[in-house]
Amino acid sequence: MNILISGGSGFLGRAFSKALIKRYQKDNKEVQVTWLTRDSKQAHPDDIKMMTYDELAKTDKNYDVILNLAGAGIADKRWSDARKEQLLASRVKPTEALLEFIARSSTKPKLLVSGSAIGWYGAQGARPLTESSDFNTDFSHKLCDDWEQLALKVTNYGVPVAIVRTGVVIHPDGGMVGKLLTPFKMGVGGQLADGKQVMSWISRADWVRAVMFIIEQLLAGQASQQAQLNSVDTVLKVDNDLKTANDTPAYVYNLTAPNPVTNQTFTKTLGVWLHRPTFFTLPAFLLKLMFGEMSTLLIDGQKVLPQALLNAGFEFRQPTLKQALEQQS
Template sequence: MKVLISGGSGFLGSAFSQELIERYRTQGKEVMITWLTRDSNKAHPDDINMMTYDELKKSDMSFDVIMNLAGAGIADARWSDERKEQLIASRIKPTQSILSFIERTATKPKLLVSGSAIGWYGTQGDKPLTEHSSFETDFAHRLCEEWESLALKATDYDVPVAIVRTGVVIHPEGGMVAKLLLPFKFGVGGQLGDGQQIMSWISRDDWVGAVIFIIEQYLFSQFGHKQRVSNNDNVIETRSDTPAFVYNLTAPNPVSNHTFTKTLGSWLHRPTLFTLPEFLLKLMFGEMSTLLIDGQKVLPQALSDAGYAFKHVTLKQALEDQK
C-alpha cells in the first residue's frame, strides 16, 4: 500500500504512520508512506519518505490512499480575524494542492481520507449528534464546512472520499491532555464553567485504529458499494456517482467536563479543586471560549454500524492504557 499524507508529522499523522508500518510489516505486507511538507529538511523517521508541495506539482507517482490532515490547531491561539484566516488557509491550500494532483494524475487514488472536526455540528449542548444530524452555524462549523466541501470535489475525478470528523483526541503526548498535564500535576487543575458541558473524545489509539479500519474496508472489501459500507445516514451527496461518506471519530461514551476533570485528576493522583468561571474564560479566550464552554455530544454511529471495535470505551481506559 502506498499512502500520501499531508500533516503526516503531526500528533495524529505520525501515530497513524507508525502504526500502519508496524502492523503491515508484521503481516508481511508492503507499505510506503510519504509525508507532504513545505520544508524538505524537516526531520522524519528513516522509514518515511518526504515530498514537498512543489515536488507534488510535478510528481508522476501513484498512491492507493491520500490522507489530508494538514491544518493549524484550532485551539492554539485566540480567534482574531487574522487567526481565522490562518486557520482557513492552512486547510484550504493543502487540500487544493492535493486536488490538483488528483486531477492530473493518470492513476487515481482509491480513497481520499480528509480531516475535519466535530465542530462541523456547531454548538448543540447535550443533544445526541450522529452523522445524520444537522448543524448550527458558527465559526467552527464554517471552517469545517469549507474544508469538507473542497475535499469532496475529489469525487469529480472518481475518487471516493471519507470525511473524518474528529473529537477531542486523548493521549499524554499531545492534544488537550498534554496541555493540561502541568497545571494538573501542580494541583491547580479544575473544571471549566459549571462543568456540565459535554466533551466528545476519542483515544489516539482508537483514532488511528478507526482510520485504518475505514481504509481497509475501502481497499479490501469493495467499500465503494454503498450497501456494503454504510447505513444511509452517513452518505454525503455529491455531484457524481462516486461515493462519499462521513464518520464521527469519537468514543461511544462522551463525558461532562466535570467528569473529565475528576478522571484526569484521579489518573494523576492530584486534587481538582479549582474552577475557571465562564466569564473569565470568555475574557481570556474571546470567541474561542466556545470550545471550552459549549459542549457537543457527538456519537460514532457510522463506525459502530460498520463493526469497528473500540479499544477504549471509557476515558479512564484511554488515560491508563496509552503511555
C-alpha cells in the same frame, strides 16, 4: 499500500504512520508512507519518505490512499480575524494542492480520507449528534464545512472520499491532555465554567485504528465501480453517505468514543489518574475574557456519537476515558 499523508508529522499523523507501518510489516505486506511537507529538511523516521508541495506539483507518482490531515490547531490561539484566516488557509491550501495533484494524475488514488472536526455540528449542548444530524452555524462549522466541501471535489475525478470528523483526541503526547498535564500536576487543575458541558473525545489509539478500519473497509469494495457502489454499503451497513454532484461515493464518520463525558467528569478523571486535587474552577466570564470567541470550545458542549463506526462493526479498545488515560499506545 502506498499512502501519502499531509500533516504526517503532527500529533495524529505521526502516530498513524507508525502504527500502519508496524501493522503491515507484521503481516509481511508492503507499505510505503510519504509525508507531504513544506520543509524538505524536516526530521522524520527513516522508514518514511518526504515530499514537498513543490515536488507534489511535478511528480508522476501514484498513491493508493491519500490522508489529508494538515491544519493549524483550532484551539492553539485566540480567534482574531487574522487567526481565523490562518486556520482556514492552513486547511484549504494543502487540500487544493492535493486536488490539483489528483486532477492531473493518470492513475487516481483509490480513496481520499480527509480530516475535519466535530466542530462541523456547531455548539448544540447535550443533544445527541450522529453523522446524519444537522448543524448550528458558527465559526467552527464554517471552518470545517469549507474544508469538507473542498475535499469532496475529488469525487469529480472519480475518487471516493471519507470525511473524518474528529473529537478531542486523548493522549499525553499532545492535544488537550498534553496541554493540561503541567497545571494538573501542579495541583491547579479544575473544571471549566459549570462543568456540565459535554466533551466528545477519542483515544489516539482508537483514532488510529478507526482510520485504518475505514480505509480497509472502503478499499474492500473497490474491485470495480459497481462493486463499490453495492458492496461497500453491504459491508459497512451505514447511512452516512454525503451528497455529491456525481455518482462517486462519499462518506462521513464521527471519530469519537461512544461514551462522551462532562467537563466535570473529565476533570475528576484526569485528577485521579495524576493523583492530584482538582479544586479550582475557571468561571465562564473569565474564559470569555481570556479567549474571546474561542471560549465556545471550552464552555459549549457537543455530544457527538460514532454511529457510523458502530454500525460498521468497529470495536473501541478504549471506550472509557479511564482506559484512554491508562492504556496508552
